[in-house]
Amino acid sequence: MALIREKRLPQLQLSLPIPARAAAQRPKPMFAPAPALTPKKASTPTALSSQFRLSDFDKLAVLGRGSGGTVYKVRHRETCALYALKVQHYGDPAAAAEADILSRTASPFVVRCHSILPVAASGDIAMLLELVDGGSLDSIKSRQGAFPEAALAEVAAQALSGLAYLHARRIVHLDIKPANLLASTAGEIKVADFGIAKVLPRAGDQCTSYVLYVSTTAYMSPERFDPEAHGGHYDPYAADVWSLGVTILELFMGRYPLLPAGQKPSWAALMCAVCFGEAPALSDGVASPELQGFVAACLHKDYRKRASVAELLAHPFVARRDVAVSKCALRKLVADVSLESRRT
Known part of the structure; x- marks a missing residue:
């Protein structure tokens, strides 16, 4: 129990190689690849405006x-x-x-x-x-509680499209959670807060130095808690997928899902839950098989068996959703919270 004997501190600096996702390291894709959602017009980064004071x-x-x-x-x-x-x-x-x-x-x-x-x-x-006028998904959850599954499918689709865009540019977010996903009243989801994000080097996506404990502990993947237990490897792309899986499950349940309701989220409790515990089972009467499968694909403890962003975009929970119904459900959820906020 190396994790129990030696608690790692947030400021600890470790040299951790990040392996490229070679075909030999990963099992056969769970789903056929599907492209990320794209805007009608392609956009490219431009220089930041200097016209403002x-x-x-x-x-x-x-x-x-x-x-x-x-x-x-x-x-x-x-x-x-x-x-x-x-x-x-x-x-x-x-x-x-x-x-x-x-x-x-x-x-x-x-x-x-x-x-x-x-x-x-x-x-x-x-x-x-x-300004994303609907606020964060965390604030929406605090006011509205659990998300309906239709709205959640749209959240997953757009968040995955954001991650697909970032990962294609070798940018890893490393702190995906409800507070860092923003929603607009038009039903748009945007990835925000890049305070600990990293741009990975091109050559083999290797890092010689990495800050391990800088993100929100509750959403860290098992290999980030203890890379030695997972072959000494730390794949930040797979870590973003784990964090998204915890986020989707939390929004569905209306509370943090990896600890019992009411339990204090201490470092030790979270370490045991993430590294050794199991995600709560979603029964057929509570969640659709598509949502159950999506969450399970995100939360494999072995990062090599975890679905990639491209595979998740092709997952039935996302790819087979009724887009019109899902967008309408998300817009209604955000609008209801915005209306309540104006009243209070």
Whole structure:
């Protein structure tokens, strides 16, 4: 029980090679490959706009706070356009890294960064982001509880399309969770918060140094807790899939799924649940066979048996959903929460 004898600390730096997903390492695909959802017009990353100044904006509300900074809802004085302004504290290395990654992306499934605005007085960095008006899936779950399965299929489809776009550019998110998936009232899902994301090197996708415990522990995959128990390998693409599987299961159940209801999510409890425990069984009367199969495909403890993003896009839960019904269910869910928020 090496995990029990030696607790790893979040600041621990390890040298962990990341293996390329060679055909010999992976079993035969579970499903026929399917392309990710794509916008009507292809888009490519463009240089961030320098036309904005921090003094051009009025702060309207605080959207969220974290150890690295604060996100505000702001309004451009001249155009009255609304944005999200993420102010990262001076000296936080994640700020520059996140700005660099967002400058590489232009996808309808990834939150857009319009500009980087230096804060002269404090040295902080401010990122002007698109405002996703429905908020995070975590906030929606907190107000509405469990998601209906139709809405959840649309969440899975769009989140997977975001991951497919990122992974194709060797970007791994490493912190997929309900709080980092944003929803719009138009029924759009966008991957957000790239504070610990990484751009992997091209040559064999190998890393010589990796921060292992920097993401939210509850959504970390077993191989991230203990890579030695999994052959010494840590595949960050498969880790993103695990995190998405936990996220989908949590939204379906309305609570964190890998611990009993009410149990405190301590490091030791989470380690035992993720590495040794089993995900709660979803009975036929509660969940469809498609959803059961989707979650199981995401949550294989052996990363080599875990479905890839491309395989999950071809999974019946996503590929055979009624798109019109799923989008309508998601829009209704977000609209109901937005209406409730305005009333309170």
